[in-house]
């Protein structure tokens with residue numbers, strides 16, 4: 001059973017997977033594909049790899065079999081409020097404009113439609129590739145936070161994914177602390193009920209806003225093309241697809257969106273994918289795509305005028321994305337906070353986001369060499385699947401090989417925190433900042449951990465270090481290793497902690 005698949009076999013399997021499911025496995029991901037096919041073979045009941053491969057190449061898989069295979073071949077990595085700048089753009093700009101435009105629409109039709117009464121004004125959002133639900137629930141929370149008198153609105157948040165196991169966890173709505181890494185503290189305290197065993201359940205008011213369905217994006221014909229969606233999120237999903245499929249899917253999203261609707265991908269996808277149907281629009285720290293008025297295709301030109309006025313100079317179409325050349329950074333073989341999704345992508349092997357301002361903190365970085373990337377990837381995968389002890393021991397093994405990588409110590413600290421081992425997490429974080437005294441996320445996390453322990457003296461010390469280190473940077477700069485947190489955002493959190501919890 002455990003024999004390794006040959007390259008010929010793998011290339012044939014890849015072709016079948018690409019044509020049937022649209023999923024793309026470049027050679028760099030074959031090591032992972034090999035391992036996952038062994039697990040899939042077991043689940044399908046094959047004890048002999050030869051027979052499994054023969055079956056896979058010849059059988060036409062039914063929906064259930066396709067879902068099982070997809071669950072093994074895709075990654076469900078996600079967490080709440082991922083890429084906070086996107087949610088800031090949503091709550092500060094997009095939703096207020098949407099609310100104004102829907103109000104205006106209703107006013108214009110007020111002679112025909114009664115103004116009072118539930119369900120008159122509607123907002124429709126689709127989270128495509130929603131994984132275990134952290135993204136659509138974050139969207140629901142953003143709506144709940146932003147829309148006054150939300151009860152007057154008819155809100156639809158449709159959340160879909162190919163993986164039935166992810167959907168069932170999403171419908172359950174209960175999460176461990178790992179799902180809240182990098183999310184603001186208010187999100188957990190305001191919108192979740194604390195259960196036993198460090199589990200948190202989404203409150204019913206938010207839960208009922210989201211409808212989950214199992215759906216493969218390779219079967220887009222099942223969707224209506226009805227031009228009704230106001231916003232479509234499809235983040236960290238298209239990276240799995242072949243270029244042909246990406247453009248097919250993007251076209252379907254375009255059809256599905258209402259005039260002026262928004263299409264949201266992740267910042268790492270922006271760097272390797274251009275969606276020519278849409279206009280790219282720049283927000284502080286984020287770029288989102290918009291469908292043009294009357295369905296027309298806008299060119300991504302710098303001269304194009306902003307389509308809407310948000311009384312802000314930052315809201316404007318941006319230049320087309322130019323591919324960038326990776327630059328080797330041999331001293332840091334791991335970069336856990338950013339590698340997980342990018343490594344899986346079939347796009348250019350770079351973590352550089354060309355859409356960030358020139359003042360950004362982030363340096364162009366190449367994807368680390370394959371073996372290192374696989375290790376860090378495995379650690380994250382294990383942690384995401386809840387195998388925390390195994391993740392910890394794999395991470396320890398990786399640290400033994402790469403002793404000077406602060407990011408690895410940071411990752412270990414996250415796992416230790418999840419395991420409730422705060423003191424050990426603190427030691428690991430101190431090791432990270434011993435190796436790199438300017439490792440801002442290390443200082444920041446230490447500050448947060450000390451607050452939780454009630455050690456205000458140490459918390460203040462580490463937060464002060466963060467503020468000192470941040471003083472060299474501009475507010476809109478993005479912190480490396482932080483999954484897109486801006487300098488301004490970190491500063492605000494620290495200042496608010498200083499005012500509320502560290503006054504003594």
Ligand SMILES: C[S@@+](CC[C@H](N)C(=O)[O-])C[C@H]1O[C@@H](n2cnc3c(N)ncnc32)[C@H](O)[C@@H]1O
Pocket residue numbers: 021022070074075076077078079082128129130131132135160161162163166215216217218234235236237240266341
């Ligand atoms: C990395 S997760 C992204 C989750 C979330 N969108 C986010 O950004 O946090 C990718 C998700 O895409 C889903 N996916 C992959 N291929 C898919 C397909 N063909 N159809 C629908 N979902 C797919 C996977 O099952 C997985 O849950």
